[in-house]
């Protein structure tokens with residue numbers, strides 16, 4: 526970026542985008558807007574080092590002998606305002622454990638969104654249950670709960686609204702339908718640490734909520750996960766399942782199947798230390814995302830995902846927006862992404878429609894599922910498996926990752942400048 530331009534950018538009011546018409550796009554040989562990387566992720570220091578080394582020195586590295594997992598569960602439960610927390614190996618196992626706790630069995634149906642990470646669907650499939658997709662609200666990028674009730678059949682036992690990017694679908698609506706129709710609602714809050722619905726933490730709003738602490742997440746220990754619930758009996762079932770059918774000391778032995786989905790003491794110690802950074806990092810993302818959203822409104826043609834009415838805070842795991850090529854002289858999204866990356870702004874096109882992927886067809890055509898679901902039922906599933914709004918959204922979406930929101934205002938200004946510059950030169954770029 527040339528010096529004059531930098532001064533103008535710095536002088537610009539926080540929400541004013543400096544017109545970049547004079548500067549040549551980096552993709553066409555101009556200077557990139559940004560020449561240094563966005564803040565690194567994860568962030569760590571002496572507290573994490575102390576936590577890990579002291580766990581090492583206890584020589585007690587699994588939850589059966591140590592106390593770090595139990596302490597983390599208490600700390601996370603308190604921070605989230607949930608009476609029960611179970612730490613597990615990762616977010617996928619959290620979903621599998623919770624689905625077991627909710628008694629999802631082979632041959633059942635579970636309603637899911639097509640706009641999510643594949644793990645949401647894999648967890649359902651791993652139970653021998655059929656994922657039934659309902660469409661996405663393209664304004665919010667969340668499950669369209671107005672489609673939920675019509676998707677319920679005699680086999681439906683649960684629905685999984687996903688808090689995409691850290692903001693929710695209409696969870697009141699999902700819960701109301703769940704109660705009235707006798708199905709469980711499992712909130713996949715893998716991306717939603719400290720996000721809120723009507724002032725309460727995401728992951729605590731439905732029958733159960735699950736989290737991921739995988740490396741990209743806002744709270745991370747490389748791998749890790751958790752289940753939250755207010756239901757003690759559900760928590761007990763999850764506990765037994767996550768540790769090969771063992772009951773906790775002093776309780777009756779569990780009479781159900783299980784596996785090993787335990788978190789290690791090291792991961793728990795690291796998570797407890799990382800939690801002390803969480804609120805300050807979240808505030809930074811709140812401020813930066815608000816600024817970027819305002820700048821986007823000035824630019825036009827880039828529409829940030831809206832919050833469902835009732836959302837009071839997003840975790841901003843991602844900053845998602847819809848790109849309108851028509852407002853960029855028809856510049857295709859792929860070229861827009863390329864031009865943005867050339868300006869030094871990393872970005873991606875996000876998810877592709879999960880309900881249409883080959884892996885799903887292969888699983889459903891496999892021997893096990895053919896035995897569980899009649900030809901007639903699978904035909905009906907096929908006929909219902911249309912999510913046109915989601916298909917369209919997947920052609921328009923653009924994502925920034927959460928670490929890009931953890932720096933200063935200048936970072937947001939540069940993102941806005943880069944998009945504005947591309948817009949000003951869209952017709953040349955489109956050639």
Ligand SMILES: Cc1ncc(COP(=O)(O)O)c(C=O)c1O
Nearest residue numbers: 615616617642644645715737739
């Ligand atoms: C919405 C969603 N669900 C589930 C998962 C699975 O979590 P993990 O990768 O920890 O298994 C993820 C992780 O990316 C996710 O984004």
